[in-house]
Amino acid sequence: MIIGVPKEIKTAENRVALVPAGAEGLRAHGHTVLVERGAGEGSGFGDELYTAVGATIVPAAKDVWAKADMIVKVKEPIAPEWPMMRKGQVVFTYFHFAASEELTQAVMQSGCVAIAYETVQLSTGELPLLTPMSEVAGRMAVQEGAKYLERAYGGRGILLGGVPGVQPAEVVILGGGVVGTNAAKMAAGLGAHVTVLDVSLERLRYLSDVMPANVDLVYSNRHTILEQLGKADLLVGAVLLPGAKAPSLVTRGDLAHMKPGSVIVDVAVDQGGCVETIKPTTHDDPTYLVDGVLHYGVANMPGGVPRTSTLALTNATFPYAVKLAKLGWRGACKADPSLFLGLNVIEGKVVYPGVAEAFGLELSDAAALV
DSSP, X not given: OEEEEOOOOSTTOOOOSOOHHHHHXXXXXXXXXXXXXXXXXXXXXXXXXXXXTTOEXXXXXXXXXXXXXXXXXSSOOOGGGGGGOOTTOEEEEOOOGGGOHHHHHHHHHHTOEXXXXXXXXXXXXXXXXXXXXXXXXXXXXXXXXXXXXXXXXXXXXXXXXXXXXXXXOEEEEEOOSHHHHHHHXXXXXXXXXXXXXXXXXXXXXXXXXXXXXXEEEEEOSHHHHHHHHTTOSEEEEOOOOTTSOOOOOBOTGGGGGSOTTOEEEEGGGGGTOSBTTOOOBOSSSOEEEXXXXXXXXXXXXXXXXXXXXXXXXXXXXXXXXXXXXXXXXXXXXXXXXXXXXXXXXXXXXXXXXXXXXXXXXXXXXXXXXX
């Protein structure tokens, strides 16, 4: 199979979908690897490292897309890339379709086979290709939130951990999954007082056993959310419904409960966000103000630490890419139930329930198409 690795062109996105070691591994299995010139530079992997292991450097993205049987990426294809997708081509990346009907329609019209990292799911419920980036994003949410609480950035002027004689900041986290857990660890480690809200009592019991004393666990409902909003200096949105649009838990009217200069970091922004007033932003222009509350909506947060993120992501995605290259998408999805769940759109047909539901589209039977 010919595997193509285009350079990411989303604003301030420096990750790459395949490191040289991965290219070497695919070459060892007899596959051809095409890498767009400069694709790995943002993560510290120069072209010479790819050529040294037998990959071919291609000068332009259009040539990678035109020749590759399978494209491996990090972020969803954006508008300039849509015309390059073609019928039958496998595109293996994060898609987050439920956040964009325009992207969904473009992929359907292209006829490609879209396999989304974020919906590959093990029998345990774990999302193995989403987990590493959720870990990064959860930790970064606190790192960025702490920065934007500084007065110079428009925040309340609060040090997250306080100092002796001065209370620490109040950090409220909506969701106790991978993002929320990692955010809580970071905030607690910096000395903040942390409250995690979740609708799963089982998850709250687990977190109660592993979190330090400065983390409180609260069952999430409308009343408790409003109660915690009034206390929050930093609010982290960490809610996930796999493959579907995030539920809106905080309305614009709710911002009136929050303190002026408090900060919202909504990690769920790439799935539509769990805060009504959140909108996607970039690392170049990450924040904006609504009703006195600073909003941080960067949709590719891990792209800010590309070296760490690329290595973490490719450690997880590489075995699946090898399987797809060896068996083809049909064979690989038949052989691996978790990869089968990664199928979102097959040659114009939506096969993932959350995507169909988000836009009122017809849901096709993936098993019948595989």
